[in-house]
Amino acid sequence: MYEKLSEDFFGRVYEIVKLIPLGRVTTYGAIANYIGLKKSARMVGWALNQTKYNKDIPAHRVVNRQGLLTGKQHFAVDASMEQLLQQEGIKIENNQIQDFQSIFWTPEELEID
DNA sequence: GACATGACGGCAG
């Protein structure tokens, strides 16, 4: 078997990110925790970095646990992370998501049916 | 193959 576990990990990240409801956001840690690599939140960010050219993946809805747009600089200039979020009704000020706690979403909600 | 870095997070001091 030449399959790489990393692909599975990245794949799970992509699936979860695509499930983030519009107008909501989640964190790298929440995703990592849901997958199992809770101590490897950095890998979530790295995985998203591979998808920055994939418009099917709303990576802009993923921020750090502070609700801070730390990855803003990694987005294309014509599609800034901040602007995309604001278009979804999310208010941001100085790279900080306002009322972050209220719009925060976690993959764990998928368990709730 | 070793060293440094990174879209993070937790804990110690």
Next chain:
DNA sequence: CCTGCCGCCATGT
């Protein structure tokens, strides 16, 4: 409360 260090794992030099 704020600062600094470590862990975690993949990628780049």
